[in-house]
Amino acid sequence: MKKILILCLTFFALATLSACGKEKDTPETGVERKLVVYMSGPENMINSLESTFESTAGDVLDITIYSCGQLRDKVWIESQSGEIEADIFFGSDPIIYNKLDNLNLLEPFTLTESNIVKDKYIIENHNYVIVVERYLTIMKTTDTNRLTTSPTSYADLGNSEYDSVFAMADASLSATAFAVASSFYEMSGFNMNLLNSLNDNNVILTKSNGSIPSGIIDGTFDLGIAPYDAFVRLSKNATKNDYELELEAIWPTEGTISLIRPVAIAKQEDRSDALTDVAKDFVDFLLSKQGQTIQFNSGFISVRSDINNSYLPAGVTVINIDWDYAAINEATFKSNYEDIFKN
Amino acid sequence: MASVVLIVLYPILHLLFQSFNDNGILNFSAYGDVFTDKHTYRALSNTIVLQAIVLLITWILGGTLAIIRVKTNYKHKKMIDVFVFLSLVIPPFIFATAMKLFLGNAGFLSRVYYHLNWDYHFNVYSFSSAAVCLSLHMYPFVYYGIKNRLLLIDEDVINSARTVGSSKLYLIFKVIIPMLMPAFISTGFLVIARTLANYSVSAELLLPIGTEVLTTRIYGSLSSLALNRTAVLSLFMVFLSVVVFIVSLWIEKRNKNREMSVSSNQEKPTINLGNFNNKLLFTILSILFFLITILPFITILFASFFKRWGLKFFTGFGEPLLWNHLSFGNYLILFKEGLIWTPLLNSFMYGGTAAIISAFIASVIVYLYNYRKGPISSLLLSISQLPITIPNIILAIASMIAWRTSPFNFYGTSTIIIITYIVLFTPICIKQIQSVSQNLDVAIFQAAKTMGASEWKIYFSIYLNQIRNGLFSGFLIVFLISFKEIPISLLLYTTNSKTLGVLLFAIQSNNYGLEMTSAVAVIVILISLIINLGLIFIKKGLKKYEQTTN
Amino acid sequence: MNKLLINNISVKYDNNSGYILEDFSLEVHDQEFLVILGSSGCGKSTLLKSISGLVSPAKGEIIYNNNCYFDSSKSLNTPPEKRNMGYCFQNYALCPHMNVYRNLAFPLKVKKYRKAGIKSKVCEMLNFIDMARYKSKLPNTLSGGEKQRVALGRALIYDPTLLLLDEPLANLDANLKRDLSKSIRKIHDEFKVTTIYVTHDQLEAFELADRIAIMQEGKIIQIGTPKDIYDSPKNIFVAKFIGRNNILKFDASLYKLLGIHSNKKYLAVRPKDIILSDMGLESKITDIKYLGNYYELSLDYNNQMVYIFIDSIDDYKINDIVYFNIQKYVILND
Incomplete structure (x- = not known):
């Protein structure tokens, strides 16, 4: 019994030490440590961005x-209990x-290729950069057994035929959902009628x-935003894995x-200038043609004027959210x- | 031992500080916000209703099975033990997933109904489904508690009740069940506390219909970037848990005189079922166990082979299964592309390391409490047991706030997960060790002392050996928890420290649907089973070894 | 006539083990106090459980008060709750969750007595067993003797016509035993209830019994009044079991001394029936023990150990050669 116990103990101690050791690895490129990056988005795209950037850097x-949601919670908690x-x-x-x-917690930063970014994506008075844009659509299953009609507008979603089969993200848990809900508020003339x-x-x-899209494919619900x-x-993915995607965007x-x-x-107080430069390089990379193409291929809209955004059909209006208004009125x-x- | 106090109290103090911290100004505003908000009370009342339903289901199910198992001459008792064990192995989140897969909008049933041209609508997002999922995971606690108590009941008490003329029903309701009351109450408190602390099931089945319980409310306030309100809600929940805990201790103390003093292992059936009832019971239990363990497992196993959950099974009624919609692809992605290796290894190592350290800390604390009696050792015991009352999600939030400022900056490393696990595991290990050490003969230690053995010598060569069963079961229980633990690792993981729980809870996204969750779930269940069986096997082997050497 | 008849019952607990009672028969007279005396594991508790119906024999019949409770040939088996027998268990078997009052009231509630009736009967019983001041205490807070009194009270409170007592005094200390055994006999005499009392303690048996039945390995070896059993043990087992006895193997000198010739091998002699004298059988003193009022001498007679009691040892010391005579003896079957 004792021998087994000691054996286990030693094994776990060694294994954990080696694992912890790995985490604190210093890169070979001369900076003091790796850059800690929090990202949200599709895994394949992020992996591709990482490997492309690291192939040179x-x-x-x-x-x-x-x-x-997680990203935003984490960054906020960190900022409130010390440094991000x-x-x-x-x-x-x-x-x-x-x-x-x-709160003055963001590093000032100027884009190298700022001239190529479309005007509407340039943030003048804040120390952050818009990387890509995305458009919200209504998505529905194409399985006519599940859903016989198609909504054409957000307002249609209130129709009784979509009772209990329509899904959207919870605004109290998801940042995007909050944006959607507040634009619904603005859209219906600053009231909660649509909601x-x-x-x-x-x-x-x-x-x-x-x-939501996977939930529609799964059949958990029939349509959503x-x-x-x-x-x-x-x-x-459906093409690659040879199955029919029963999903339609409206x-x-x-x-x-x-x-x-x-x-x-x-x-960050103790970060070296060299490392900050690497961080700036990465942001530049995210907005570079190479970086933007990777993101465009994953379905995002590029902010660069030299990439053609073929996703938006002609004639569709784009509703921009008044983020400042949303932020001020967030609590109410x-x-x-x-x-x-x-309830 | 100061470190024990530190790892338990330090995060809680940080939480307390945060509750007053309103963007750098110290005030009580968050308390006002939380306690004037009607949603707090809505979440509280929802939590209480959920607890009540879960308590009722687990009592009835666990209690009935335990009575059948011990007090009747039911022929297939092994079956009950095996299936109760299986229920314990399946985490509640997986029950919830299986429920969605089977009963949900696009579940197996709805598809079968559709093919038969019948209408089907079952809303899996409801109080009752959440309660069922939690109950199916927790009824084993009641079962084991009642079963052990039943084995302690002196057969002659029941015999004496029979000779004075009580019928079988009178016997069950007026004698057996009242004698089991202390066990019902203590397991009941466990169920209440665990229901209060659960996050994953409520997030999965209640949030979609906007029903909040306390844990999801806390998570929600975290998302609103209101750290002080999160802290207040967390402290409120800790307060509730502590109240539940103290009341349970008080009742336990009060009931001490009603407990059995006989401890002979009496497994003689009192209730003769007869041949017909035996067969009837076998049928009922077979159906029950099929529904609550086999069916969920088959459901997720089948779903895990789908290229994409939601693809059709059949093209039409009477048509063969669409085989090309099935593949091993999900497992290939998990294993070949390495998605599962890191989380698997992490869970194994964090769980193992934390379990060993916790078992050691717990053994020292119990030793000090028993043989170095004094205010300090009692205080140490109380402090280290405090986390048993704190829901996992709050432990995680507190750790997140506390362990990132110097001198204790473990943030973003695996150490923070291990430390939080240790805080979570130690009280469980203490409980296991205490139950064994209560029967230890103090004279052995006194004898060793008179022979001149040093304190460490006594601890290592006598004490550890005497409590090894408690150490072992404590280790086993907490090690297995680490494989299905979700809230702590969900809040504390970074790239390299993803755990199986995180993978299970968060893999469902744009790329992967319920089919991938199912594949991970199948792996989690199989690993838990293998480890469980392995440990049982080792335990048996050790027993044999001991018998031959003695 | 509350007579109990047990005819040829055989009992085993499961199919793999042998019979605990085999072809067992016993007759207990009306209002008799019968003590079953035997060492542990001889089947005496099983006998009580069979009588009460807690254990079903494989065959045989049990008739009480002219009612047949069990008859294997007619597949008749009255369940224990319908036999109306009082049963008092060795470990008291009080319900731990009920206080003294409720434990006593329990049988009456089961038998659906009226509330007022229950109250007066319980109070009466509380006084009888001298437990009135403990009526609201839980069993676990009582001493062994107190628990036993409650257990007895519970077994008696519903006026059973047959009282079965399974080693009720086994877990008590000597003084309590004496007090309680007196109360038990008093209860028997007062309630005039036929009583079967199981014990392994011969002192208890002699103190209480009208008749004693000696049991060994599931069989009754001898049954009779305490005096019968003491004076004429049937075989070596009974002779050894009841009181101090010297079991001697016959040899030529013994035949000569006693002036008999028997085809039996053994005789039993009580130590008090052996006296030292100038003549008789030659033996050597191997040990002398002082036992309070008297001395016990161990004698070696032809390699057989013989114990005798004497008042003074002034004339004797170890290794002395002495002679003894036998005044009274019993010839044993085996």
């Missing part, structure tokens, strides 16, 4: 993938970036937007809600939202 990135642990964070919504920048009708229609709330890039990726008549994915470098809006949806 060396093994300098230590990327952890989170969901948009990540050197770079990419994804989630502008509200958290604005908040952090107002109320969705709740009356027994909307199913999910943790994130990401789970989700970013178009997910549709692009799922279509590619561009709503009110217009598509535009979401933006920012990136920022966090201020959330409280109203909870009164409707949380």
